Amino acid sequence: MSDNLNLRLTSEQDTAKLALALVQGFGAGLVFLIGDLGAGKTTLTRYWLQALGHQGAVKSPTYTLVEPYNIDNRPIYHFDLYRLQDPYELELMGIRDYLEQDNSLLIVEWPSKGEGILPPADLTLKIICEDDIRQVELSGERTVLQGIEDSFYAN
Ligand code: ADP
Ligand code: MG
Numbered sequence: 612m613s614d615n616l617n618l619r620l621t622s623e624q625d626t627a628k629l630a631l632a633l634v635q636g637f638g639a640g641l642v643f644l645i646g647d648l649g650a651g652k653t654t655l656t657r658y659w660l661q662a663l664g665h666q667g668a669v670k671s672p673t674y675t676l677v678e679p680y681n682i683d684n685r686p687i688y689h690f691d692l693y694r695l696q697d698p699y700e701l702e703l704m705g706i707r708d709y710l711e712q713d714n715s716l717l718i719v720e721w722p723s724k725g726e727g728i729l730p731p732a733d734l735t736l737k738i739i740c741e742d743d744i745r746q747v748e749l750s751g752e753r754t755v756l757q758g759i760e761d762s763f764y765a766n
Contacts, residue, residue, distance in 0.1 A: 614753040620745040630658030636758030640733030643722040650738040692724035
């Protein structure tokens with residue numbers, strides 16, 4: 612069953628808190644990050660990767676479309692599909708292999724560009740930024756959202 616959770620982020624520290632809650636409350640799967648340019652999709656991903664234990668830079672894959680990571684022997688892929696010309700390119704990139712890898716985590720900015728090829732997400736975060744306040748609407752499985760919510764307010 613899919614459900615919703617709304618969180619309000621008033622600082623980057625809140626975004627870091629959300630990232631930690633995502634590590635604690637969501638394991639593997641496909642995540643969609645939706646929001647305008649500058650909404651904070653890449654920033655959230657950066658904190659998420661750091662919370663998972665990644666050290667070093669997190670580049671925005673704007674031109675490369677995907678940036679692979681290996682954290683504690685887990686394959687993690689950060690996609691930015693903003694410049695994808697045709698969803699079919701995802702097939703050519705081998706998206707199916709990425710999705711089928713055991714325990715893989717795929718974080719996708721601009722998933723709308725991959726419509727028709729990308730399967731439904733396990734978790735979707737929609738970020739709306741207004742006056743430097745970010746409203747994040749999460750949708751996914753109820754138990755997963757509950758775990759994220761509990762961690763967010765506990766951190
Ligand atoms: P997107 O990937 O959605 O285009 P970015 O993450 O690249 O957006 O840019 C977001 C910008 O907003 C960054 O410069 C970041 O430092 C700034 N910012 C300010 N407050 C926040 C916040 N609470 N969460 C995320 N980013 C924030
Ligand atoms: Mg981005």
